[in-house]
Structures are given as structure tokens and as C-alpha cells.
Amino acid sequence: MPSINLGEITGEFHEGLGPTMRLKRLASSWHAGDVYTFDRLYDVISPSSPQVLSLILNELVRRGVLEEVVRVESPEAHGGIGDFRSVEEVPDAIYDSRMDKEIEVRPENVQVLFRVRHGK
Numbered sequence: 001m002p003s004i005n006l007g008e009i010t011g012e013f014h015e016g017l018g019p020t021m022r023l024k025r026l027a028s029s030w031h032a033g034d035v036y037t038f039d040r041l042y043d044v045i046s047p048s049s050p051q052v053l054s055l056i057l058n059e060l061v062r063r064g065v066l067e068e069v070v071r072v073e074s075p076e077a078h079g080g081i082g083d084f085r086s087v088e089e090v091p092d093a094i095y096d097s098r099m100d101k102e103i104e105v106r107p108e109n110v111q112v113l114f115r116v117r118h119g120k
Contacts, residue, residue: 009059010047019047023056027065034116035069041114057114069113072105074098 006027010020022045038053047053060066070090072082077098084090090110096103103109 004063004065009056009063012059013047013052013055015047015052015056019045022046030116030118032116032118036114036116038112038114061114064117066114067117069115071111071113073109073111075103075106075109 006024007020010023026041026044038050038057041057042050042053045053045056047056057066057068061068068085070084070087071080072084072090072094073079074081074096077096079098081096081098082090082094087110090105093102093104095101
């Protein structure tokens with residue numbers, strides 16, 4: 001992971017020592033390509049609110065530590081079938097190789113993830 005002061009980032013959003021330490025502990029085990037859901041990050045870091053976590057994640061994306069990924073998941077096989085850089089790039093329909101057919105992309109099949117760009 002590039003040299004980045006996580007305490008500085010969490011401090012910008014008035015987070016206390018607990019969330020800062022939990023974020024540092026998590027980041028110390030990151031490997032390039034690791035993927036996290038918002039809910040998982042919220043559970044591990046335990047910030048003061050979901051809004052604060054959104055701001056922290058936005059800053060980590062802006063600084064190139066994380067990359068936001070929009071994943072389309074198979075409605076029946078529940079695995080990723082396509083990754084995109086933004087919601088705007090997600091097609092209306094996509095081929096699902098697990099089901100061997102094209103499916104209509106529905107909101108419940110789209111998930112925003114955060115991928116680690118650089119490991120330790």
C-alpha cells in the first residue's frame with residue numbers, strides 16, 4: 001500500500017481512535033485485489049455513521065488506495081459476472097455464463113465493491 005496517513009483521513013471526518021485503529025489494522029493486511037463490500041467495511045471499522053464511512057472510502061478512492069467497482073452478480077448462481085468502473089457503464093443486459101443465458105440487469109443484481117489497488 002502506498003504511504004498514506006490513515007489517521008489523517010479519519011481525522012478529517014472527526015473519527016476517534018477506535019475507527020482509526022480498526023482501519024489501520026485492516027489496511028495492514030490488505031493485498032492488491034482484495035475486495036470488500038460497504039457493509040463488511042462498516043462492520044470492521046465501526047465508524048460513527050455510514051455517511052462518515054462513505055466519505056472515508058471516497059477519500060481512499062481519490063488517493064488511489066482503493067478502487068470502486070460496480071459488480072453485476074448472477075441472480076441465481078450469486079457470483080460476479082461482470083465488473084464495471086461506474087453504474088453508467090453497466091449494461092441493461094449481460095450474458096450470465098453460470099446460467100448460460102443473457103439476463104436483464106436489475107438493481108438487486110448490482111453491488112458496489114471496493115478493491116485494494118496496492119497491497120502491503
